[in-house]
Amino acid sequence: MTIVTDEQAREFAAALYEARRSRAPIAPFTDALPDLGMPDGYAIQQHLVQHLLDDGESIIGYKLGLTSTPMQRLLGVDSPDFGPVFASTVYRDGAELPVDRFIAPRMEGEIGVILGKDLSGPDCTPAQALDATAGLVAALEIVDSRIADWRIKLADTVADLASNGAIALSSLVVPVDGFDPRLLGMVFTKNGEVVATGAGAAALGDPIAAVAWLANTLAPMGVTLPAGSVIMTGALHAMVPVAPGDVFRAEFDRLGPITIRMAREGE
Amino acid sequence: MSLPKDQIARTLIEAARTRTAVHPLTDDYPDLDPATAYEVQDAVVNARVEGGARIIGAKLGLTSVAKQKQMNVSEPLYGWLTDDMQLDTGQTLVCSDYIQPRCEPEIAFLLGEDLAGPQVLAAHVLAATELVFPAIDVLDSRFAGYKFTGSDVIADNSSCAGFVFGGQGTDPRGIDLRLVGCAFEKNGELVATAAGAAVLGHPAASVAWMIRRMAERGQGMKAGQIVMAGALTEAVAVAPGDTVVARFDRLGSVELPCR
Numbered sequence: 001m002t003i004v005t006d007e008q009a010r011e012f013a014a015a016l017y018e019a020r021r022s023r024a025p026i027a028p029f030t031d032a033l034p035d036l037g038m039p040d041g042y043a044i045q046q047h048l049v050q051h052l053l054d055d056g057e058s059i060i061g062y063k064l065g066l067t068s069t070p071m072q073r074l075l076g077v078d079s080p081d082f083g084p085v086f087a088s089t090v091y092r093d094g095a096e097l098p099v100d101r102f103i104a105p106r107m108e109g110e111i112g113v114i115l116g117k118d119l120s121g122p123d124c125t126p127a128q129a130l131d132a133t134a135g136l137v138a139a140l141e142i143v144d145s146r147i148a149d150w151r152i153k154l155a156d157t158v159a160d161l162a163s164n165g166a167i168a169l170s171s172l173v174v175p176v177d178g179f180d181p182r183l184l185g186m187v188f189t190k191n192g193e194v195v196a197t198g199a200g201a202a203a204l205g206d207p208i209a210a211v212a213w214l215a216n217t218l219a220p221m222g223v224t225l226p227a228g229s230v231i232m233t234g235a236l237h238a239m240v241p242v243a244p245g246d247v248f249r250a251e252f253d254r255l256g257p258i259t260i261r262m263a264r265e266g267e
Numbered sequence: 268m269s270l271p272k273d274q275i276a277r278t279l280i281e282a283a284r285t286r287t288a289v290h291p292l293t294d295d296y297p298d299l300d301p302a303t304a305y306e307v308q309d310a311v312v313n314a315r316v317e318g319g320a321r322i323i324g325a326k327l328g329l330t331s332v333a334k335q336k337q338m339n340v341s342e343p344l345y346g347w348l349t350d351d352m353q354l355d356t357g358q359t360l361v362c363s364d365y366i367q368p369r370c371e372p373e374i375a376f377l378l379g380e381d382l383a384g385p386q387v388l389a390a391h392v393l394a395a396t397e398l399v400f401p402a403i404d405v406l407d408s409r410f411a412g413y414k415f416t417g418s419d420v421i422a423d424n425s426s427c428a429g430f431v432f433g434g435q436g437t438d439p440r441g442i443d444l445r446l447v448g449c450a451f452e453k454n455g456e457l458v459a460t461a462a463g464a465a466v467l468g469h470p471a472a473s474v475a476w477m478i479r480r481m482a483e484r485g486q487g488m489k490a491g492q493i494v495m496a497g498a499l500t501e502a503v504a505v506a507p508g509d510t511v512v513a514r515f516d517r518l519g520s521v522e523l524p525c526r
Contacts, residue, residue, distance in 0.1 A: 069457070179516065180516065182450055182514075183448040183449070183450055183514055183515065183516035184448050184516060185446045185447050185448025185449070185461075185462030185463065185516055186446075186448070186462055187445060187446060187462050187464040194464050194465075194468055197460075197461045197462035197463075197464050197465040197499070198448075198460045198461060198462065199448030199449055199450050199460035199461065199462060199516070200448065200450075200460070201450035201457055201460050202457075202459075202460040205457060236460065251446065252446065253443065253446035253447060253448060253462070253516060253517075
């Protein structure tokens with residue numbers, strides 16, 4: 001059940017749209033309406049997505065957020081959330097990212113799942129998700145918040161495209177064959193220094209089960225995940241602060257590395 | 268620095284025997300430095316050996332930079348494993364045998380050759396290693412509530428108390444242990460995930476650091492001995508009824524039920 005009226009949802013979506021455009025963050029919606037919940041967040045998100053599609057954006061996949069127990073506890077929720085990933089926000093291995101694209105960016109290493117077949121719920125099992133998986137890719141997600149100082153509650157981050165900023169993907173797509181994605185190890189470095197390690201199980205217990213969760217969650221909205229979609233399955237470690245000039249690298253066993261650099265101001 | 272090392276060693280051994288925690292040594296000896304603390308450790312280990320225990324290996328502690336910062340120390344530490352600490356694969360941890368047991372997942376090395384000297388690198392460690400195993404380290408600080416300084420822990424033989432290996436040994440050649448993933452569970456719930464790089468960038472580099480540090484003190488490791496390379500995640504407290512499991516990519520898994 002939503003608390004926001006459709007008119008309010010449109011208004012809030014317009015505020016986020018403007019914050020994205022101007023890079024001027026806004027106060028959390030939950031300041032004024034503390035009872036807003038997940039359904040309200042998605043109602044606002046839908047209007048924001050429509051704005052961006054009207055601008056010519058296209059959806060190439062989804063990201064999952066709140067996939068770890070500590071993050072879910074922090075936001076008082078027992079499920080993940082999701083947001084679309086737009087084509088204009090996808091970078092390749094070795095890319096330099098313009099800092100002026102973000103407000104308060106943070107970096108996360110993740111496993112990306114590339115679908116080789118269409119996938120839809122409502123009764124999608126992890127086995128079906130695995131069958132639809134073409135392979136896994138080393139990925140980085142730049143999370144960002146259009147809400148000032150990341151002072152987010154659940155409805156705020158859901159509305160704000162699950163705090164997605166951009167993603168970077170390796171071009172090496174590795175089929176899941178003879179290994180367990182839950183145990184896939186990752187070493188995350190910032191400017192050459194190891195700042196975190198993790199394994200696939202950090203993403204909702206299993207990155208493939210996370211994809212099934214997404215397919216089932218999208219089903220009531222009539223959305224099928226088309227072949228070729230990328231699903232960012234969730235951070236394998238706590239998010240890391242980002243400054244201009246920083247170089248981030250997530251190196252995965254079996255998948256190889258993905259490296260990006262944040263440009264300095266004016267570059 | 269002069270202090271009654273043998274008396275302190277007896278106090279620590281008695282604390283372990285009676286399962287009664289004591290207060291940190293640095294309460295009484297605030298100037299206890301790491302060098303002297305290792306001499307106390309020698310006294311503790313020697314007394315245990317005189318009591319019939321046999322040295323079978325060593326372990327590293329504080330191998331993550333985060334933990335070192337938390338403890339206000341600038342390097343890892345090591346301690347000695349004795350045969351009375353070992354649990355065999357499939358055995359149960361009896362919690363009442365310990366004061367305040369905690370478990371953590373590690374990668375363990377079984378040495379096929381002697382390993383000693385000030386110039387040992389990760390490559391030498393790998394060359395001297397027969398097999399690597401998934402392992403669970405059982406810590407048990409003899410200091411109440413794990414409240415201690417780095418020097419206290421060194422003197423307390425780096426909280427060494429127990430360990431168990433998984434049932435599968437793997438040749439480390441051809442595996443990049445740095446990238447090997449690990450999922451650590453307690454009672455079926457995920458506690459944390461990690462990869463081998465969590466210990467000093469590479470588990471073999473961690474062992475190599477220890478060998479070099481030992482060389483400064485005239486110590487080294489022998490063929491057939493084991494080395495626990497350091498915790499990949501935070502330690503979890505265990506109580507009767509708990510089961511901890513560490514699953515590793517490429518290396519298999521290890522499980523420790525507690526009663």
